[in-house]
Amino acid sequence: MDAGAQKLRVAIAGATGYAGQELLRILARHPGVTLTTAMSSGTTSKPRSMPALNHIWDNPIVPLDLDRLTAEADFVFLALPEAIAAKIVPSLLKKECRVIDLSGAFRIRNNEQRRQWYPETVDFPKGVVYALPERHRDHMRLARVLACPGCYPTAALLALEPLAAAGLIEEPIIIDAKSGLSGAGKTPSDRTHFSENHGSVAAYGVFSHRHGPEIIQELQKSVIFVPHLVPLNRGILETIYVKLRPATSAKQIEETLKTAYADAPFVRLTGEMLPEIKNVAYTNFCDLGWVVDEATQSAVLVSCLDNLIKGAAGQAVQNLNIVAGFDERTGLL
Numbered sequence: 001m002d003a004g005a006q007k008l009r010v011a012i013a014g015a016t017g018y019a020g021q022e023l024l025r026i027l028a029r030h031p032g033v034t035l036t037t038a039m040s041s042g043t044t045s046k047p048r049s050m051p052a053l054n055h056i057w058d059n060p061i062v063p064l065d066l067d068r069l070t071a072e073a074d075f076v077f078l079a080l081p082e083a084i085a086a087k088i089v090p091s092l093l094k095k096e097c098r099v100i101d102l103s104g105a106f107r108i109r110n111n112e113q114r115r116q117w118y119p120e121t122v123d124f125p126k127g128v129v130y131a132l133p134e135r136h137r138d139h140m141r142l143a144r145v146l147a148c149p150g151c152y153p154t155a156a157l158l159a160l161e162p163l164a165a166a167g168l169i170e171e172p173i174i175i176d177a178k179s180g181l182s183g184a185g186k187t188p189s190d191r192t193h194f195s196e197n198h199g200s201v202a203a204y205g206v207f208s209h210r211h212g213p214e215i216i217q218e219l220q221k222s223v224i225f226v227p228h229l230v231p232l233n234r235g236i237l238e239t240i241y242v243k244l245r246p247a248t249s250a251k252q253i254e255e256t257l258k259t260a261y262a263d264a265p266f267v268r269l270t271g272e273m274l275p276e277i278k279n280v281a282y283t284n285f286c287d288l289g290w291v292v293d294e295a296t297q298s299a300v301l302v303s304c305l306d307n308l309i310k311g312a313a314g315q316a317v318q319n320l321n322i323v324a325g326f327d328e329r330t331g332l333l
């Protein structure tokens with residue numbers, strides 16, 4: 001960007017959470033923005049600093065204050081629980097802020113479905129766009145609320161959307177997903193407590209995880225989605241099983257994915273060299289590999305990302321870069 005160009009003012013609510021801290025790390029060093037304020041929860045918090053962010057963001061993190069948030073920012077990033085995001089977004093919009101929401105509050109468009117999965121979202125304002133940057137770049141430039149995809153859907157949709165759009169895959173699609181524990185946020189539960197999870201792997205949320213309907217909404221295909229918790233801090237790896245449309249070749253799968261991501265700086269196609277979490281941890285990359293068995297018309301795709309970066313904060317900043325007209329890689333590569 002031009003050295004003299006005016007910087008955008010951005011603020012973060014939920015800056016003490018796992019996703020919010022990553023936002024702080026990225027936005028404090030982003031050359032196109034001024035991070036004006038970072039906020040934590042209103043009810044429990046006092047101004048505090050985060051030792052891990054010393055020399056990156058030395059200002060205190062202050063309690064949530066909507067007036068200050070709207071006065072000090074053109075774009076507000078929300079890394080809050082769904083219920084809080086659902087409640088405050090209408091007020092932020094009234095004050096002409098644009099919102100980049102990491103929560104699920106505004107991802108589901110169908111009213112009935114949303115009431116079922118996100119009952120806390122009472123108002124669904126105009127100008128909400130589901131914002132998977134690689135797929136919806138052109139639809140989101142004028143959005144008032146960018147509803148960033150969930151971490152599991154990001155990995156699933158990057159693998160499957162191009163193939164579904166090309167009509168190459170049949171239903172149902174089976175997604176076997178594994179996530180590290182930071183995917184559940186910083187408040188420990190029986191399931192995520194170190195001594196419960198360390199040395200174990202568990203399936204959860206079968207047919208009842210909120211990311212299932214989100215994936216189905218975007219693919220418009222039937223999906224069996226089974227998440228698992230694995231004893232890692234961060235990272236998601238999804239093994240996706242698909243039956244191919246009759247007479248689909250390995251070459252067609254490869255060409256479809258290569259065409260879809262020819263201009264996507266954060267999707268790395270690894271082909272038969274299947275991706276691993278260690279190669280994407282702490283980055284905004286989604287690595288995507290696949291193996292096709294033409295004899296049985298089957299394919300297995302493996303999609304892998306860091307849930308806190310490409311699955312949350314990094315993707316949110318990538319969206320800001322697109323809507324603000326920065327190079328998509330700014331602050332991320």
Ligand SMILES: NC(=O)c1ccc[n+]([C@@H]2O[C@H](COP(=O)([O-])OP(=O)(O)OC[C@H]3O[C@@H](n4cnc5c(N)ncnc54)[C@H](OP(=O)(O)O)[C@@H]3O)[C@@H](O)[C@H]2O)c1
Nearest residue numbers: 014015016017018019040041079080103183185186307312
């Ligand atoms: N973790 C992931 O991998 C991931 C990925 C994609 C999307 N997301 C979404 O991003 C959002 C944040 O997730 P997270 O994992 O970072 O959660 P988290 O670690 O639990 O952090 C939650 C943040 O929200 C703040 N907060 C909690 N209650 C609040 C209230 N009543 N008013 C204002 N602020 C409040 C917390 O502040 P205090 O520190 O003061 O409590 C904290 O800063 C969630 O909607 C989640 O679904 C998470």
